[in-house]
Amino acid sequence: MNMVDIILKKREGGKLSEDEIVFFIEGYTDGSIPDYQAAALLMTIYFKGMDKEETYQLTKAMKNSGDVIDLSSIKGIKVDKHSTGGVGDKTTLVVGPLAAACGVPVAKMSGRGLGFTGGTVDKMESIPGFKTSIEAKAFIELVNRVGLSVIGQTAHIAPADKKIYALRDVTATVDNLSLITSSIMSKKLASGSDAIVLDVKCGNGAFMENIEDATRLGQLMVDIGTSDGKKTIAVITDMSQPLGKAVGNSNEVIEAIETLKGNGPEDITELSMTLAGIMIFAGEKASSMEEGHSMAKEVMDNGKALEKLRLFIEGQGGDSKVMDDYSLFPQYKEKIDVLATADGFVWSIGARSIGLASQHSGAGRATKEDQIDLSAGIYISKKVGDKVTKGDVLVSVYGMDRDKIEKGAKEAEKAFTITQEKPERTKLIIKILE
Amino acid sequence: MNMVDIILKKREGGKLSEDEIVFFIEGYTDGSIPDYQAAALLMTIYFKGMDKEETYQLTKAMKNSGDVIDLSSIKGIKVDKHSTGGVGDKTTLVVGPLAAACGVPVAKMSGRGLGFTGGTVDKMESIPGFKTSIEAKAFIELVNRVGLSVIGQTAHIAPADKKIYALRDVTATVDNLSLITSSIMSKKLASGSDAIVLDVKCGNGAFMENIEDATRLGQLMVDIGTSDGKKTIAVITDMSQPLGKAVGNSNEVIEAIETLKGNGPEDITELSMTLAGIMIFAGEKASSMEEGHSMAKEVMDNGKALEKLRLFIEGQGGDSKVMDDYSLFPQYKEKIDVLATADGFVWSIGARSIGLASQHSGAGRATKEDQIDLSAGIYISKKVGDKVTKGDVLVSVYGMDRDKIEKGAKEAEKAFTITQEKPERTKLIIKILE
Numbered sequence: 092m093n094m095v096d097i098i099l100k101k102r103e104g105g106k107l108s109e110d111e112i113v114f115f116i117e118g119y120t121d122g123s124i125p126d127y128q129a130a131a132l133l134m135t136i137y138f139k140g141m142d143k144e145e146t147y148q149l150t151k152a153m154k155n156s157g158d159v160i161d162l163s164s165i166k167g168i169k170v171d172k173h174s175t176g177g178v179g180d181k182t183t184l185v186v187g188p189l190a191a192a193c194g195v196p197v198a199k200m201s202g203r204g205l206g207f208t209g210g211t212v213d214k215m216e217s218i219p220g221f222k223t224s225i226e227a228k229a230f231i232e233l234v235n236r237v238g239l240s241v242i243g244q245t246a247h248i249a250p251a252d253k254k255i256y257a258l259r260d261v262t263a264t265v266d267n268l269s270l271i272t273s274s275i276m277s278k279k280l281a282s283g284s285d286a287i288v289l290d291v292k293c294g295n296g297a298f299m300e301n302i303e304d305a306t307r308l309g310q311l312m313v314d315i316g317t318s319d320g321k322k323t324i325a326v327i328t329d330m331s332q333p334l335g336k337a338v339g340n341s342n343e344v345i346e347a348i349e350t351l352k353g354n355g356p357e358d359i360t361e362l363s364m365t366l367a368g369i370m371i372f373a374g375e376k377a378s379s380m381e382e383g384h385s386m387a388k389e390v391m392d393n394g395k396a397l398e399k400l401r402l403f404i405e406g407q408g409g410d411s412k413v414m415d416d417y418s419l420f421p422q423y424k425e426k427i428d429v430l431a432t433a434d435g436f437v438w439s440i441g442a443r444s445i446g447l448a449s450q451h452s453g454a455g456r457a458t459k460e461d462q463i464d465l466s467a468g469i470y471i472s473k474k475v476g477d478k479v480t481k482g483d484v485l486v487s488v489y490g491m492d493r494d495k496i497e498k499g500a501k502e503a504e505k506a507f508t509i510t511q512e513k514p515e516r517t518k519l520i521i522k523i524l525e
Numbered sequence: 526m527n528m529v530d531i532i533l534k535k536r537e538g539g540k541l542s543e544d545e546i547v548f549f550i551e552g553y554t555d556g557s558i559p560d561y562q563a564a565a566l567l568m569t570i571y572f573k574g575m576d577k578e579e580t581y582q583l584t585k586a587m588k589n590s591g592d593v594i595d596l597s598s599i600k601g602i603k604v605d606k607h608s609t610g611g612v613g614d615k616t617t618l619v620v621g622p623l624a625a626a627c628g629v630p631v632a633k634m635s636g637r638g639l640g641f642t643g644g645t646v647d648k649m650e651s652i653p654g655f656k657t658s659i660e661a662k663a664f665i666e667l668v669n670r671v672g673l674s675v676i677g678q679t680a681h682i683a684p685a686d687k688k689i690y691a692l693r694d695v696t697a698t699v700d701n702l703s704l705i706t707s708s709i710m711s712k713k714l715a716s717g718s719d720a721i722v723l724d725v726k727c728g729n730g731a732f733m734e735n736i737e738d739a740t741r742l743g744q745l746m747v748d749i750g751t752s753d754g755k756k757t758i759a760v761i762t763d764m765s766q767p768l769g770k771a772v773g774n775s776n777e778v779i780e781a782i783e784t785l786k787g788n789g790p791e792d793i794t795e796l797s798m799t800l801a802g803i804m805i806f807a808g809e810k811a812s813s814m815e816e817g818h819s820m821a822k823e824v825m826d827n828g829k830a831l832e833k834l835r836l837f838i839e840g841q842g843g844d845s846k847v848m849d850d851y852s853l854f855p856q857y858k859e860k861i862d863v864l865a866t867a868d869g870f871v872w873s874i875g876a877r878s879i880g881l882a883s884q885h886s887g888a889g890r891a892t893k894e895d896q897i898d899l900s901a902g903i904y905i906s907k908k909v910g911d912k913v914t915k916g917d918v919l920v921s922v923y924g925m926d927r928d929k930i931e932k933g934a935k936e937a938e939k940a941f942t943i944t945q946e947k948p949e950r951t952k953l954i955i956k957i958l959e
Contacts, residue, residue: 098697102571127560131696134568137536262565263532 116152141269153277156251160283171284178446179333184347188399189367191238192390195374207446217341217465221409286322286373294331335359339454339468341420421466426489444506452499550586575703587711590685594717605718612880613767618781622833623801625672626824629808641880651775651899655843720756720807728765773888773902775854855900860923878940886933
């Protein structure tokens with residue numbers, strides 16, 4: 092077997108066998124297949140596509156390129172939740188406690204933020220004392236005891252994906268359904284949960300700009316997860332504006348706490364309830380998604396979910412007093428309010444611009460090595476559909492460094508379109524695929 | 526400007542500008558653009574194609590990646606001849622003297638053989654004393670004095686082509702018209718001749734298996750040469766069997782000498798006359814290709830071309846006595862005759878198998894570092910259409926090493942198909958494009 096023949100086969104429209112896909116992934120991971128042959132194959136896949144079976148074999152080979160986590164010592168059906176990347180998406184911090192409070196164990200590995208999207212690990216670390224690099228034993232013990240733990244992703248999960256992802260980025264082969272699916276699902280399948288709930292974002296701030304593409308991606312991920320024996324459900328959700336009002340790190344944790352207290356923005360609350368309901372159903376603690384939704388509402392209303400969050404924070408070394416006293420979070424020094432320059436309605440808020448503004452303010456990273464400012468971020472006062480009067484604060488940008496927040500404010504300003512006409516309300520939850 | 530945007534533009538079906546093509550070629554040649562991005566772009570070009578203008582810009586950028594030879598100190602219109610690669614093709618050694626004898630200067634750079642095709646430089650070096658690595662000054666002096674010189678290609682001709690050609694070979698991006706054209710023509714345009722005659726092979730032993738593909742390649746090369754201000758003419762010729770009867774090195778030189786003496790195989794004689802006629806026309810020593818053909822016949826018949834060959838051999842340090850005494854060439858020690866196992870007619874002779882048999886016998890190289898056996902090679906006794914009787918010698922394989930020629934004989938045997946029906950005669954010269 093050799094790479095030229097494999098590239099040629101795909102180039103001529105052939106279907107790659109499991110052996111050929113394993114040969115590629117193992118060889119590329121161990122370095123015996125060079126970048127240029129991998130690049131040629133990726134571009135060929137871009138043009139000729141992969142069917143469902145090939146995509147599954149690719150995903151499986153990538154999963155098997157590194158450690159596959161064994162969570163069997165955790166009782167119950169472990170459910171993972173994954174979002175395809177949004178701006179202001181702090182739902183993990185809300186749905187984790189909701190699901191755990193309903194008896195569904197959540198043992199989650201999360202990443203750090205890069206570019207204009209944030210990462211749960213960074214957000215959690217804005218809680219004084221909170222550690223995301225805990226031992227596997229402590230992780231499992233915490234999930235068994237509290238029902239929830241979140242740790243940083245280790246280097247040994249799907250190393251093939253790391254190499255391929257980096258290569259796709261520099262060879263214009265990012266936007267292919269099979270490659271996106273294998274990248275996301277190889278990590279999810281290696282992470283050891285029994286069921287997976289996927290939040291597939293759709294809209295101007297997301298990878299998939301329209302519902303058709305998002306549906307194709309969601310359905311393929313569901314099929315791949317199912318092929319691997321995991322219950323997999325995907326929710327297509329609207330991402331045509333940032334989720335909630337806070338974008339950054341500590342401010343997003345505060346918004347998540349407020350949501351669990353029942354005071355969250357409407358969109359975050361609705362999305363969290365839906366996702367938690369599906370997780371509770373996938374974890375077999377409810378007989379339907381609707382029942383799961385009611386259970387999630389109950390543990391939110393009776394404070395049990397908030398209590399789970401407290402135990403989770405304490406379990407990972409964090410100071411849970413932040414939940415009652417937000418002044419214990421890192422505090423920003425500088426703030427700029429961006430004001431409306433005319434009367435009207437907010438027609439749209441570019442999620443990508445808000446994400447970039449947050450990154451510029453110091454809350455995000457341009458490169459992996461950058462240090463982030465945990466106090467920095469964005470607060471959106473006016474969301475899509477809101478009426479504004481000239482001089483109203485649309486959005487605030489804050490952080491430690493004046494130059495950075497000035498740059499952030501310039502970007503945030505670009506995000507807003509104000510019109511005389513009031514936009515129609517869009518649906519947040521577009522569809523559910525299983 | 527950056528490579529990802531260039532790949533993306535081509536991927537989306539865009540037309541690359543001169544600046545973008547130059548950026549790619551310069552960056553790839555100097556190493557600032559890595560192999561993997563070049564591989565991704567080549568595969569994108571394979572799928573999306575390049576138009577004539579892009580192909581010309583690519584060729585020009587590759588030509589300008591290294592030295593562009595200045596032959597202006599050679600009087601007259603210098604004419605180059607290039608073949609797209611055949612088995613048993615010794616026409617350079619015939620048409621060079623024919624054209625030179627008619628007053629057309631031929632200043633040729635040639636390559637060594639690799640794989641199943643031979644190279645003129647190796648063939649010439651089978652003449653005792655002959656040197657192909659002579660100084661530029663001596664090369665030019667010899668062309669001015671005799672009208673003909675052949676040297677090995679220096680490292681500085683189109684280095685971009687060397688890198689791209691090596692990359693195409695390992696990324697399944699060899700068979701694309703624009704990439705083939707730019708590879709051949711960048712070297713031709715850098716080699717300094719004023720006019721170019723291309724022999725585009727067509728058939729089972731050639732790159733292009735059918736007339737349509739060969740015509741498309743020939744026409745594109747003519748267009749690119751013309752765009753660069755060189756008179757360019759392409760001849761599509763049949764390569765469904767090896768050219769002539771001898772395949773190897775010294776045996777091919779002997780066959781070329783015999784052809785100039787008027788005793789050559791019919792196909793070599795016809796092809797050489799046609800190519801030489803076109804060269805004489807392109808070099809403006811005849812007013813039509815037909816007149817050029819008659820002039821070539823005249824200098825063959827009156828011995829003037831043979832005399833040019835003698836002066837050329839002596840000019841490059843070779844022992845011209847070989848022309849009258851073939852025993853002065855390297856002599857083989859071992860020989861195997863492959864016999865016909867049935868009566869009938871030779872229906873076909875696989876040129877690729879004969880080329881491989883010659884390589885196996887020791888006459889060719891598997892890798893650039895291999896030493897070749899100048900005495901080794903193949904002699905085809907029966908050509909397509911010949912009647913054979915069981916026990917007749919079809920082909921002989923000879924050389925210094927018994928093991929090698931046994932391997933060669935096995936391969937040579939495979940080349941022959943004997944049938945009861947006599948095949949129709951195929952045309953050698955298929956068409957001329959200008």
